[in-house]
Amino acid sequence: MRPLLLATLLACTAAQAATTRKNEAAAQIPPFAEHLLGTVRQAIAEGGPTAAVRACQALAPQIASEHSQQAWQLGRTSLKVRNPDNAPDAWERAVLERFASAAEAGTPVKELRHGEEVDGQYRYMQAIAVGEPCLACHGTAIKTEVQEAIDQYYPHDQARGYQVGELRGAFTLSRPIAQEAP
């Protein structure tokens, strides 16, 4: 085969693999997001937002690990975290900063996503926008009782003061490239 043709074919295969990984990563997010949202909604319906803070605190990390049982590791991160365990690593921070600049420049938060190969892992992030139901715990007018519950579990909480539509953080995923099916 002529070298140019071979190079083109290899480049196409690599591009295809990247698209597949990106789609596969994106497909992991809705069940995880719905599980989190369903849990928070149910907890609010049953016991109000204060009880829901306790439920989130107890259940959010567990939900993330339940959804990370296949090759993919799933989590959430932010430039302003509530749970310090969700703090971004250097790569995540750089991506979040790019998302923040793009959002400031007018790109809708829902469109912000980025996938890349990093040190033998495929890593993918998808931005999370603040919606109306988030304000009870991340907004500017959080009830005193809810604030007290948050302060109790997260004395270093940075995740309040948000408005609807703002960038709250991102889903963050990774999977080892070596483990991919041939």
Ligand code: HEC
């Ligand atoms: C009942 C209160 C409550 C509501 C409502 C709520 N959250 Fe949270 N949120 C929390 C708590 C508590 C945590 C920390 C839990 C954890 O991940 O360990 C958290 C963590 C997060 C994180 C992970 C990063 C971090 O700061 O630790 C993101 C992202 C997030 N929330 C986004 C949202 C979005 C988007 C909504 C609305 C769809 C929402 N939250 C609604 C209480 C709430």
